[in-house]
Amino acid sequence: MIAGSALSLPQSxxxxxDELLYxxxxxxxxxxxxxxxxxGRYNTLNRVLESGESPFRYFRPEIYxxxxxxxxxxxxxxxxxxxxxxxLQLSRDHNTVDPMDLIETLYEFLHQHGIYRSMTKKKNRxxxxxxxxxxxxxxxxACLNSAVGGTCIKVPDCSxxxxxxxxxxxxxDWFKRRTRVLKVRQILDRAAPIPPQQAVADKETLKLxxxxxxxxxxxxxxxxxxxxxxxxxxxxxxxxHSYRGERSVSEALASILRGVVxxxxxxxxxxxxxxxxxxxxxxxxxxxxxxxxxxAAYEAFESGIRAFEARWSxxxxxxxxxxxxxxxxxGEPVATVLKKRAGQFQELRSKGKLGINPSGAIVTGSAAxxxxxxxxxxxxx
Amino acid sequence: xxxxxxxSCPRGRTPFMGKNSYGGQRPLTPxxxxxxxxxxxxGFRVVTARSELRxxxxxxxxxxxxxYTVELEYKVPSRPRVRVLRPELRLAEGRTKLxxxxxxNELCLYTSPEWRPDQRIDQFIVPWIxxxxxxxxxxxxxGEWLGGGHEPSAGKT
Numbered sequence: 001m002i003a004g005s006a007l008s009l010p011q012s013x014x015x016x017x018d019e020l021l022y023x024x025x026x027x028x029x030x031x032x033x034x035x036x037x038x039x040g041r042y043n044t045l046n047r048v049l050e051s052g053e054s055p056f057r058y059f060r061p062e063i064y065x066x067x068x069x070x071x072x073x074x075x076x077x078x079x080x081x082x083x084x085x086x087x088l089q090l091s092r093d094h095n096t097v098d099p100m101d102l103i104e105t106l107y108e109f110l111h112q113h114g115i116y117r118s119m120t121k122k123k124n125r126x127x128x129x130x131x132x133x134x135x136x137x138x139x140x141x142a143c144l145n146s147a148v149g150g151t152c153i154k155v156p157d158c159s160x161x162x163x164x165x166x167x168x169x170x171x172x173d174w175f176k177r178r179t180r181v182l183k184v185r186q187i188l189d190r191a192a193p194i195p196p197q198q199a200v201a202d203k204e205t206l207k208l209x210x211x212x213x214x215x216x217x218x219x220x221x222x223x224x225x226x227x228x229x230x231x232x233x234x235x236x237x238x239x240x241h242s243y244r245g246e247r248s249v250s251e252a253l254a255s256i257l258r259g260v261v262x263x264x265x266x267x268x269x270x271x272x273x274x275x276x277x278x279x280x281x282x283x284x285x286x287x288x289x290x291x292x293x294x295x296a297a298y299e300a301f302e303s304g305i306r307a308f309e310a311r312w313s314x315x316x317x318x319x320x321x322x323x324x325x326x327x328x329x330x331g332e333p334v335a336t337v338l339k340k341r342a343g344q345f346q347e348l349r350s351k352g353k354l355g356i357n358p359s360g361a362i363v364t365g366s367a368a369x370x371x372x373x374x375x376x377x378x379x380x381x
Numbered sequence: 382x383x384x385x386x387x388x389s390c391p392r393g394r395t396p397f398m399g400k401n402s403y404g405g406q407r408p409l410t411p412x413x414x415x416x417x418x419x420x421x422x423x424g425f426r427v428v429t430a431r432s433e434l435r436x437x438x439x440x441x442x443x444x445x446x447x448x449y450t451v452e453l454e455y456k457v458p459s460r461p462r463v464r465v466l467r468p469e470l471r472l473a474e475g476r477t478k479l480x481x482x483x484x485x486n487e488l489c490l491y492t493s494p495e496w497r498p499d500q501r502i503d504q505f506i507v508p509w510i511x512x513x514x515x516x517x518x519x520x521x522x523x524g525e526w527l528g529g530g531h532e533p534s535a536g537k538t
Contacts, residue, residue, distance in 0.1 A: 009443070016444035016445045320444065320448055321445070324522060338518075345512075359439070359440070359441055360422075360438075360440025360507070361511070362512065370421055373505050376531045377526075377530030378489035379489035379530070
């Protein structure tokens with residue numbers, strides 16, 4: 001009976017755990033200010049790449065976000081820069097373009113440009129714009145793959161001095177289907193806007209589970225060796241593949257982790273050296289190829305996921321006492337959520353709007369069996 | 382729904398209490414306190430002896446909290462002594478003592494005269510225990526006590 005109060009006090013363990021996890025995901029989102037800044041920078045880059053001085057203007061460039069920004073699975077980094085990925089797609093078949101020329105042209109153009117001059121770096125497949133405030137924007141130049149058609153593209157790959165296959169839009173479509181919200185992709189008309197950031201409450205469960213998985217990854221490997229951490233697209237693909245449509249985020253995470261461990265086990269039974277994570281929008285692309293040359297990274301992935309699965313499957317049946325374990329898994333955002341809730345409790349309590357039920361659970365006024373009287377905890381903090 | 386006798390007893394006083402010699406209401410007897418405790422918290426075990434009361438009960442402040450077994454000992458008209466029996470209370474990282482406790486880790490739940498012996502323990506003290514436990518758990522992960530309170534010697538940590 002608390003008008004206008006956003007405080008929710010689920011009485012079942014499963015609901016209360018989900019409520020905490022929603023809060024954690026909220027903390028993991030890009031802040032609105034950061035999000036708006038990213039959109040602003042994306043729009044500026046768009047204008048530059050479509051402007052009269054751009055070498056790409058006659059190739060009808062389409063610029064669109066890919067990766068976590070497009071998927072709605074961004075996670076605030078623990079420390080270090082936030083990188084956002086964009087595709088600069090030219091309406092030309094790749095057979096008519098030299099891949100090394102393409103990436104070099106993009107690099108040179110941005111490097112000569114007044115705005116980006118000192119901020120550009122050429123990477124293996126993209127040109128990176130580094131902003132001073134811990135923000136990277138990776139621009140991936142691309143051409144059409146007319147032979148395959150659809151949303152398939154070719155991107156320059158400096159390590160092989162040639163083209164590599166990619167299909168970011170196909171991937172986004174696949175991921176969205178996996179979240180069970182099938183939206184017909186609109187025909188790209190010039191630059192596709194970055195989708196507005198969803199509030200956590202409106203987010204599909206799979207996206208939240210991916211955010212938690214990525215956050216666990218960031219924290220877990222920061223403690224051992226960051227360079228061994230599995231990359232986001234591998235985790236995201238495995239999660240979306242193993243997701244069974246649960247509505248509860250804690251259950252979704254449990255079934256995702258179980259599913260990934262099963263995939264690892266199956267791969268072992270087949271005698272494979274490692275799990276192969278294919279790009280669902282382009283099975284020819286092995287998203288996990290890095291593991292071929294880095295066995296230690298695969299072993300770190302396997303032991304990390306197994307450990308997380310074991311901890312999580314215990315946590316979801318624990319029926320209480322989860323704060324410390326959640327903080328160990330997801331870090332500071334857990335403390336932030338608990339403090340935020342404590343602040344709300346304290347405020348409502350001072351207004352006499354909270355009470356307890358016969359099991360001692362704190363409840364809001366209408367559900368209270370005993371309403372709590374004002375008190376002042378005596379003694380030192 | 383259990384009947385809460387407090388409805389007809391504004392501010393937690395029972396109607397059959399008369400004024401006592403020290404200007405307040407007459408203290409509730411241990412038997413009366415025990416009656417109310419068992420009425421409100423049927424899961425509590427309460428034993429009484431002439432002027433004393435001992436009560437053990439389990440409280441879980443939120444569905445994701447620990448379940449605490451707490452003990453309340455009351456000797457009329459002194460303050461009820463409340464201790465957590467299980468699980469053992471722990472310290473937040475970098476802290477050397479619990480917040481808001483008396484020596485022996487008895488919980489400091491109120492500042493006089495927020496509770497008086499003529500007031501019901503089930504209505505006053507027990508909800509405060511739940512809140513103490515709730516804020517203790519937040520303190521444990523964050524190192525911050527957000528439940529407010531009175532600090533007799535501010536400045537110490």
